[in-house]
Amino acid sequence: MEPRNALARLADVASHAMPLAERLRAIARRATDELKTRLLGRDFEQRTAILKERYLDLGGDPFGFDADTARHAAMVIAFFHRMYFRTEVFGIENVPAGRALLVANHSGQVPIDAAIVGSSMFFDANPPRVVRAMVDRWAATLPFVSAFFTRIGQVVGVPENARRLLEMGEVLLAFPEGIRGVSKPFDRRYQLEPFGLGFMRLAIETKTPIVPVAIIGAEEQYVSLGNIKWAARLLDIPVFPLVPQLFVPGAQMPLPTRYRVHFGEPMSFQGDPDDDDTVVAEKVWLVRQTISDMLRRGLSSRRSVFL
């Protein structure tokens, strides 16, 4: 075949195929746009811009929050927030405009609940806020993890950092149950573990309102039958949950339960932050009881775990 001939024929095919390809591309673009709007909402860019502007007068967030990285992270988490877990958010208007300490129940073997609270405050709160959680110290020693956590606004969990963030008027997320909460076996679901007292002292000292948060749906994402103590000891990790679904090939993702996040009314506490444990424990008990009630009410109004 003459090369010239072949070229001519190719041009002929192209001229016919091009409009079709154009049309296909337009359809694809419309579909992705639609998906994007459904996932991220119409005001996604505005929301990112608000977070970007928030730290401008400080010359950038002193803890290293980066709106562009957060934007990308939000795009990923939006899939889980809107489609996979189909989160329902209640009472988010209860979160005050200034500093606030969100105190939530912790569950689900993998701390996805923190990410969901974070994305609720980004996608559903007006204006959007950055939720600052305290990450463990060892996370700061891990490459990529440390840089990523810093850029999405997470900080190393030392009291000075918490104090400074609250003084900056930020929203702080605390799980006073700690790791015991995350690794609860299935038979103890939605039963709160004992609360630590640190968050209360911090709230009293910085005069920060506490917003109780009840997270429903995380407990069922991984069903843990118990803790394999010898394996945890062997691997030198706090708990080794026995999750049968992890042994089924292809079922490592959490179950697509429906998340329901209830934000309660802010609670304010007065007193001396250095009070005796017993005095502080009474106030902590109030918060724990409130969250417990919210969980109970939320559970009784839930029709299905997955719907």
Next chain:
Amino acid sequence: MTDASDAGDDRAIVITGICGRLGRRLTRLLHREARVIGLDRRAFPDRPRDIEHHEIDLRSKRAQDIFRSGEVRALVHLGVMHNPRDSAEEHHAWNVVAFQHLLEYAERYKVPKVILLSSANVYGPRPDNAQFLHEEAPLLGAGPFSEIRDLVGLDMCAQSYLWRYPETEAVILRPSHILGTVHNAPSNYLRLKLVPTLLGFDPMMQVVHQDDVVWALRAALAPGVRGIFNIGGPPPVPLSRALQLLERSVLKVPHSVARVAVDRLFRWRVTDFPAPELDFIRYVCMVDDARARAVFGYRPQHALLETLRAVDEERWQ
């Protein structure tokens, strides 16, 4: 703020390590308003005419004679040596022993003010550091990096002096990374053409312009200022952002590789950065300078970009 020169007082300000770049800048600021005496092992050929310079070892007898006259109203100690190539003994002898001598003279001949320019490095970069360290934070800098024990020791010496002689106004300044024409590790690092960073780590960095530190030193000379002060700079930025602003090419290296490589290169005398110093580009080590702002009105005058670009200024200044 009261004028640091405290006009009318014609007693001298003794500056050790005056021939260093910071010393020279401080001298230029002070020599018109106060009598300045320089102490350094090095010569100071282009010094202003009105300053008196002694080319001596701080431990020598002649150093004591300067204080004996009773004409000294302040001692500013900048003569801190940090050369990773020198031995620990040399460092100890020069930094700790010499400084102890100076403190002894200061106490014996009633010098009313002693200022030590320490560094925020004494806190050390650590994964569990608070984002902004207060002056009361423990000095853990020498933990993973025993070569800087003497710098921590120096700071401790000044601290004990501070508590032992309440009638003396002892001041310890702990600035974060000083940038400028100075030849310290952070400035040298940022001057590299190809800057190595650690893959997956991007800590927040706090830098301060050399002239802001000089300003703080002068402010600390004012009567009434006493204690330990952190000196921060413009708002901190991630290391990657700082390098981007300086338009440097970056080479990202995994930490395990970097540690071995830098260790080898240091031993082969290809680089002057010891491997433990890699922690400074791995973890945060930043300070809260609220106390300096409240007590002597410290405000960094140089913005971030200006501070960063100061490392590229004329070297001979």
